[in-house]
Amino acid sequence: GQQVMQIPQYQHVQEGEDFTTYCNSSTTLSNIQWYKQRPGGHPVFLIQLVKSGEVKKQKRLTFQFGEAKKNSSLHITATQTTDVGTYFCAGPKAAGNKLTFGGGTRVLVKP
Amino acid sequence: NAGVTQTPKFQVLKTGQSMTLQCAQDMNHEYMSWYRQDPGMGLRLIHYSVGAGITDQGEVPNGYNVSRSTTEDFPLRLLSAAPSQTSVYFCASSLQGALYNEQFFGPGTRLTVL
Numbered sequence: 001g002q003q004v005m006q007i008p009q010y011q012h013v014q015e016g017e018d019f020t021t022y023c024n025s026s027t028t029l030s031n032i033q034w035y036k037q038r039p040g041g042h043p044v045f046l047i048q049l050v051k052s053g054e055v056k057k058q059k060r061l062t063f064q065f066g067e068a069k070k071n072s073s074l075h076i077t078a079t080q081t082t083d084v085g086t087y088f089c090a091g092p093k094a095a096g097n098k099l100t101f102g103g104g105t106r107v108l109v110k111p
Numbered sequence: 112n113a114g115v116t117q118t119p120k121f122q123v124l125k126t127g128q129s130m131t132l133q134c135a136q137d138m139n140h141e142y143m144s145w146y147r148q149d150p151g152m153g154l155r156l157i158h159y160s161v162g163a164g165i166t167d168q169g170e171v172p173n174g175y176n177v178s179r180s181t182t183e184d185f186p187l188r189l190l191s192a193a194p195s196q197t198s199v200y201f202c203a204s205s206l207q208g209a210l211y212n213e214q215f216f217g218p219g220t221r222l223t224v225l
Contacts, residue, residue, distance in 0.1 A: 043216045
């Protein structure tokens with residue numbers, strides 16, 4: 001069945017540095033969503049990408065949808081302690097009204 | 112608006128006990144769903160509903176039942192709790208469906224089965 005994989009599973013980042021987390025699907029996606037979950041909290045929607053090659057920015061966060069619509073990335077510049085949390089991507093399953101979530105990238109920031 | 116609310120926040124059960132996790136939303140959302148999250152893992156879909164009176168299975172439905180008698184409420188029932196059901200349970204809702212709609216998550220229920 002459809003799988004959504006995220007790498008890396010963990011990301012230790014020095015405050016002020018940049019990093020990228022990747023999301024890969026085994027099938028073509030109609031769209032992809034990104035969520036952030038703070039420690040002890042619940043997932044919160046960040047953004048949705050729909051078009052092939054689409055790039056969207058939210059302040060220091062840049063989201064990209066691959067040309068083949070099978071992968072996506074989240075790039076964070078000048079990481080801050082407020083970026084701590086787990087970032088999930090999610091894509092719809094081909095059959096049914098379901099979202100498949102990746103395993104997440106847990107981001108830890110070293111001050 | 113309260114958004115998506117879940118009760119209880121914490122629960123400890125003994126193996127074999129049954130219980131119902133409550134979920135309610137006040138945003139008039141048609142789509143509601145239940146996920147479980149295990150340590151270090153992503154979210155796995157248990158059951159979902161596209162509207163009142165309609166429910167369907169997700170990836171990991173065994174051991175759980177749901178019903179959707181109203182638009183607002185989507186309770187999750189554990190029939191006979193097992194230690195493997197120790198997890199954090201999140202309820203989510205969206206305006207219409209999961210495909211192109213932002214999911215709003217509740218605060219979660221942390222369940223331990225002894």
